[in-house]
Amino acid sequence: MARIASIMVDRDNAVSRSGLGCVMGSKKLKAVAVHGSKPIRLHNKYKFYELAVAAHKKMLSHRFAGDVIRYGTTILVDLMNKIARYPTRNFQSGYFEKYEKLSAEVLRERYRVGEVACFGCPYHCKKRHMVRSGKYACDGGHGLEYETLDAYGGRIGNDDIEAIIYANQLTNRLGMDTDNVGGVIGFMTELFEKGIIDEKFTGGIKFRWGDPELLVKMIRMIAYKEGIGKLLAEGTHRVAQKIGGEALKYDMTVKGVDIPAQDGRAQKSMGLSHAVANRGADHLTSAEFLSEVGWPDAIIERFDNLAKKIYGRSIMPEGADRLDPKFKPLMVVESENFAAVADSLVVCKFSTHWPPALYYPDIAKALTYATGISFNEEDVRRIGERIYILERCYNLREGYSSRDDRLPERFLKEPAPAGPCKGHVVELDEMLREYYRLRGYDENGYPSYEKLKSLDLLEAAKELNITQ
Ligand code: SF4
Structure with missing residues (x-):
């Protein structure tokens, strides 16, 4: 069983990060x-319905709605290359010189054959892509997303779009995480390029940037644990640990999880998010979008009320500057808590984060109408924080601590080589100090007794021996 296995849902959707498929298998x-056989009863279905209609209107009136509907996440290939946040060749750069071959417009014009939507969603973000003929002919499943367009594109230096469509479907059929598969191939290729490993080590396989045939071959070898695939099925971090020495420098993982398709040097909040996310390097545990796509004025105003209580001033304009680390810890905390609410309600990150059309007041009303229990904005904020801190306590109990809230050396010491972020690194220590202060953590990353008490989590305090 590959450690980088996903839980597959409805054939083409994957619960991928952290090897949960392997946990199930074990x-x-x-x-x-x-x-289900019973109807879903709502406390006030008329009010709930009115709210749902208003939510749809808000979602559709957001200025990014058109792009989401037209392209889904594939639009990000273009947008992220423009700001050099698109990981290329194992994160050596955030800009892939051949990105236009993988662009949203190419996919839409040449390969899109339909759309798939979750129930009742007006965004229908999933675009089906099919390769009609040639060696990569396939129906493409639910189609490509941005993450795979990087994992099997820029991250391994590959510009063959048909191979990516094929490899994506193959990986889904074999039940693995494309981010981890692309991550480990990119890692091996960099080691090969730098002469740290050779064909003797790989069993005769030459790892080269931009080799689509190798990509397809490695997916099968990893899934069936053949040859070098047996080692790679352990995931990048374990492979790096096994090789040791210089290889450790190129291990682009956090808490053992491959960093997804964002170069934190191009968006500082993303660098911090990757370092602290409870499930390992992740772009969805905290999806800080003020500095990525902007927030509507109404949300900035609400959030600023909170910021003013902490800093005595507005977070703007620095908050919206993706290269300025100022205020990013506060925004990451805000985003982590809100994402925890969205995840536990099973509400999509589209609409709550990208674009940020719905916010705490909408969620509080929806919960009230659905359950008959009165919720306000503060109640829901507290629930989000409580979920996040409880997850943190779980990790601490399992042996994680501040030493795991780190980023690979590359992001801390190697300045970004291209784009508007050229010369930037992630100012992690500076942001981490402020993040811990806002979270109520001590220098070891443990929440204080007072924080746990305020969230009614004293049981966790007891388990972790955290006292007053
Ligand atoms: S709910 Fe989210 S993932 Fe599903 S179709 Fe809508 S935007 Fe896409």
Whole structure:
């Protein structure tokens, strides 16, 4: 069983990060099938329906709605290359010189055959891409997303779009995480390029940038644990640990999880998010979008009320500058808490984060109408914080601490080589200090007794021996 296995949902959707498919497999749990037979009863279905209609209107009126509907996440290939945040050749750069071959418009014009939407969603972000003929002919499943367009594109220096569509579907069929598969291939290729490993080590395989045939071959070898694939199925971090020495410098993981398709040097809040995310390097545990796509004025105003209580001033204009580390810890905390709410409600990151059309007041009203229990903005904020801190406590109990809230050396010491962020590194220590202060953590990354008490989490305090 590959450690980088996903839990597959409806054939083409993957719960991918952190090897959860492997956890299921290790427990000999093959599948979970769910079938509902009773209606969903809402406390006030008329008010709830009115709110849903208003939410749809808000979502559709956001200035980024058109792009989401037209391209889904594939639009990010173009946008992220412009700001050099698109990881290229194992994060050596954030700019891929051949990105236009993988662009949203190419996919839309040549390969898009339809769309797939979750129930009731007006964004229908999933675009089906098919390769009609040639050696990579395939129906493409639910199609490509931005993450895979980087993992199998820029991150391994590959500009063959048909190979990416094919490899994406193959990886889904074999039940693995494309971010981790692309990550480990990119890592091996850099080691090969730098002469740290050779063909003797890889069993005769030459790892080269931009080799689509190698990509497809390695996916199969990893899934079936053939040859060098057996080692790579352990994931980048374990491979790096096994090789040791110079290889450790190029291990682009956090808490053992491959960093996804964002170069934190081009967006400082993303660098911090990757370092502190509870499930390892992640772009969805905190999706700080003020400095990525901007927030509507109404949300900035609400958030600023909170910021003013802490700093006595507005977070603007620095908050919206993705290269300025100022205020990013506060925005990451805000985003982590809100994402925890969205995740536990099973609400999509589209609409709550990208674009940020819905915010705490909308969620509080929805919960009230659905359950009949009165919620306000503060209640929901507290729930988000409580979830996030409880997850942190779980990690601490399992042995994680501040020493794991780190980034690879490359992001801290190697200045970004291209684009508007040229010359930048991630100012992690500076942001981390402020992040810990805002979270109520001590220098070891443990939440204080007072913080846990305020969130009604004294049981966790007891388990972690955190006292007054
Ligand atoms: S709910 Fe989210 S993932 Fe599903 S179609 Fe809508 S935008 Fe896409």
